[in-house]
Amino acid sequence: MKRRTQWLLSAVFLLIGFMVAVQFQTTSHETEMRDTRDVWEVREDLKTQQEHQQDLLEKIAGADQTIENYEKQSSREQVETLKGSIETLEKKIGLQKKKGAGVELTIRPIFDEGAGGQEYPSVSPHLVSRLFNELNTYGAEDISIGNERLTNLSPVRDVNGATYVNNRPIGSLPLTIKVLAEDPEKLQDHMKASPTQDIFNIDNMEIVFEVKEQLVLPKYDDPLHLEILEEAGG
Numbered sequence: 001m002k003r004r005t006q007w008l009l010s011a012v013f014l015l016i017g018f019m020v021a022v023q024f025q026t027t028s029h030e031t032e033m034r035d036t037r038d039v040w041e042v043r044e045d046l047k048t049q050q051e052h053q054q055d056l057l058e059k060i061a062g063a064d065q066t067i068e069n070y071e072k073q074s075s076r077e078q079v080e081t082l083k084g085s086i087e088t089l090e091k092k093i094g095l096q097k098k099k100g101a102g103v104e105l106t107i108r109p110i111f112d113e114g115a116g117g118q119e120y121p122s123v124s125p126h127l128v129s130r131l132f133n134e135l136n137t138y139g140a141e142d143i144s145i146g147n148e149r150l151t152n153l154s155p156v157r158d159v160n161g162a163t164y165v166n167n168r169p170i171g172s173l174p175l176t177i178k179v180l181a182e183d184p185e186k187l188q189d190h191m192k193a194s195p196t197q198d199i200f201n202i203d204n205m206e207i208v209f210e211v212k213e214q215l216v217l218p219k220y221d222d223p224l225h226l227e228i229l230e231e232a233g234g
Contacts, residue, residue, distance in 0.1 A: 098142050100180040102215045103188050105131075106208040108174040110201065121204040123175060125156045125163050131196055131207075132156070135179055138190035142180040142217050146170050149220040166222050173205070184211045 109121050132150060135143060143150040148165045155167065162169045181187040188209045191197070197207055 097219050098180060098217045099214060100142075101184050101213050102142075102178060102180040102211075103184045103191070104210045104212050104215060105177040105179065105191075106174050106210075107177070107200065107205055108208065110204050110206050119204075121173060123163055123170070123173070123205070124203075125158050127200065127203070128163055128165065128170070129156050130199070131177070134191065134194055134196050135177075135187070138194075139181045139183060139187045140179045141182065143177065144217040145177045146175060147218055149218050151220050154220075166220070178215045178217055180215060180217060 107123060128145070132143060145165055148154070148168060148170065150165070154165055156163070156165050158164070159169070164170070179187065188211055191207070192209060200207055
């Protein structure tokens, strides 16, 4: 029992460290990407960094509370607490399916293939990344595109002219993107007013939004190389 508890405790700390590292990596990357900014952009960026910092502090406080609770419990209670912590952390980083209210986006061509001499459109990695960034800015909590769950480590790239997410092609139009949010209607309103819609229109695409009470997002399937979790559960 003691050895099993040690594995579980190690797994929790590993997951917490992974989340903090990913958050730090994302924050650093966003800061490096901007070279020229006006005063308003600097203020917005500062606000974003402060929010990231607050989020990290809350994660650290949560980890401290877990340790404190763990030390006060019996061996059986310790195991149950740690299992619950692992499950919560897995949900946060996308290792489990997630349900909730949100907005479903459908990206589809404005004109049918061949109509008016228009070439059938496809979504570039740049457009996908821009869309994801705006969704996150306006309150998205979890995102999936097709059958791919998005995480802070999900690569969006071009492979021989096709857009890949999580090292798999997203496919052709129409594309479905599911977004969980605390306030889906507010997120939808922000996105409808966003210039991203106009940018998609230029490339013969439109985004249709629909608020839904229940959406189911798939889990992130790619390995995270956290072998310790398998040993903890064995």
